[in-house]
Amino acid sequence: MSRWQPDARGRLERAALELFARQGFAETTVPEITAEAGLTTRTFFRHFADKREVLFAAEAGLPPFIAQLMAEAPAELGPYDTLTHSLETVAATRFDGLLDYLIARRAVIRSDAGLRERELRKQEVLAEAIEQGFLDRGVDEVTSALVGRMAAVVFNVSLDRWLDLGGSRTLLDLMQEHLALTRVTFAATPPAHSS
Amino acid sequence: MSRWQPDARGRLERAALELFARQGFAETTVPEITAEAGLTTRTFFRHFADKREVLFAAEAGLPPFIAQLMAEAPAELGPYDTLTHSLETVAATRFDGLLDYLIARRAVIRSDAGLRERELRKQEVLAEAIEQGFLDRGVDEVTSALVGRMAAVVFNVSLDRWLDLGGSRTLLDLMQEHLALTRVTFAATPPAHSS
DNA sequence: TAGGTGATGACATCGGATGTCATGAGGTGT
DNA sequence: ACACCTCATGACATCCGATGTCATCACCTA
Known part of the structure; x- marks a missing residue:
């Protein structure tokens, strides 16, 4: 038998x-979490850089996944x-079965300003991955920066609204609607300043 | 004579x-800052909610200012x-003379992940102010959310590029360019999915 | 079976953040 | 002129998030 119980990381998460959901983020100490998971405080910080990160480590794979999709897209696409x-x-393949988890997680994140900041940083990492994807396709720097961030906006607004609607519409459908609306x-309107 | 030196807040900032610029954000303790300003640690946290906030308190007036501009804009504008x-x-009136200060401040913020997170939160507050401005003008919720965030993207990319270029082009000019580029x-391109 | 590897435990310490009470200059009212 | 209030700050105590360091011991490999 193993010296320790398996999946320390998952148990901590x-x-x-x-x-956090039961008693609040600020009201929960790291020793409480580790006691619940049968580990020590020091071990928590070996798995997660800080107390907030435990809520975000699971979705670290999204930016590289989008980067891969962009790299594999037909070269002739603008x-x-x-x-x-x-x-x-992404919308059609990566969010099946996560609705309830994401709704619970969002409620916790919304309850704490520090968690909201961390979430924004994760969204920025996604935007940067998309920006790099454009740069790798030969798009100029300014357009890459602008459209990369715009893409992240559409993605995040769509995800948020998907949770608001409790899954009654698909994430894919909402994302298409929001792209069209943008x-x-x-x-x-015609440009106010034409050159 | 006053019991204390004036402008405690400004001295702390x-x-x-x-x-932070000289020895790094993480390497600077709050007691060091307050010693330099001739105050105590406790007083620092009376003026700023945390150590990061001291770099952002100065620009708290921007979101309400934009909200006011949007409220005063002609009602017939889309x-x-x-x-x-x-x-x-905003670009033409609120950034005169701040170039050097903003460049120094940006260098500090870029050097620390926590400061970057705080900056993103401030940008979100700006986006929310713009979103609320649209809602008050009768724009629907989804469009308000999308365009409010898009506006913040254009503003932030423009500000960043203004600093990159060292002021050789005006912020106004860059913002117009980026709006047009977006x-x-x-x-x-014609919509891929037309209804 | 000997040694290496790597995750975890145990302990110590720093500093960010907060609650509480004391202090004293400036203003206000009578 | 006197008493009182207000409020920014000082002084002190404490909590806990975060990190460095060393020990431990199952598992793997040769």
Whole structure:
């Protein structure tokens, strides 16, 4: 038999989310989490850089996944079509069965300003991955920066609304709607300053 | 004569930026900052909620200012024109003489992940102010959320590039360029999914 | 069976953050 | 002129998040 129980990391993640949801993030100490998981405080910080990170480590794979999709997209696609292609693949393949977990997690994150900051940083990492994807496709720097961040906005607003609607519409459907809505808002009026 | 030296807050802000720039954010303790400013640790935390906040308190007035501009914009303007009108006023009136300060501050923020997170939260507050401005003008919720965040993206990318270029182009000019570029990228290609 | 590897435990310490009470200058009212 | 209030700050105590260091011991490999 093993010296320790298996999946220390997963046990810490589950114990943390449960305690945060029950008694609040600030009101939960790391020793409480580790006691619940049968580990020590020091071990918690070996798995997660800080107390917040335990809520975000699970989704670390998303930025590289999007980067891979963008790299594999047909070379002839422009920035907008590369974006729709990649975002729609993500929406259609990576969020099955996570609705309840994500709703519980969002409630905890919304209850604490520090967690909200960490979430924004994770969203920025996603935006940077998309930006790098554009750069690798030869898109100029300014367009890459702008469209990378815009893509992250569409993704995050869609995910948020998907949770709001409790899954009654698909994430893919919402993302397509929001991409189209963005296009209409920015394109409907003639430019005020033409050169 | 006053019991204490005047402008405790300003003295703390200046001492903090100077120490952070000279020896790093993590390597600077709050007692060091307060010693430099001739105050105590407890007083620091009376003025700023935490050590990071001392770098951001100065720009707290921006979101309400944008909200005011949006409220005062002609009622017949659509979302896009309201946005350009307000952003361009901000760009043209609120950043004179701040270039060197903002460059020094950005260097400190970039050196520390925690400061980057705090900056992102401040940018989100700006996005939320813009979103609320749209809601108050009767724009629907989804469009308000999307365009509010898009506006913050354009603003932040422009500000960042203004600092990169050392002020050789005006912030106003850059913002107009980036608005136009966004419009072209999203509008140039026909929608992949038309209804 | 001997030694290496790697995850964990145990202990110590630093500093960020907060609660509480004391202090004393400036303002206010009578 | 006197008493009182207000409020920014000082002084002190404490909690806990975060990190460095060394010991421990199952598992793997040769």
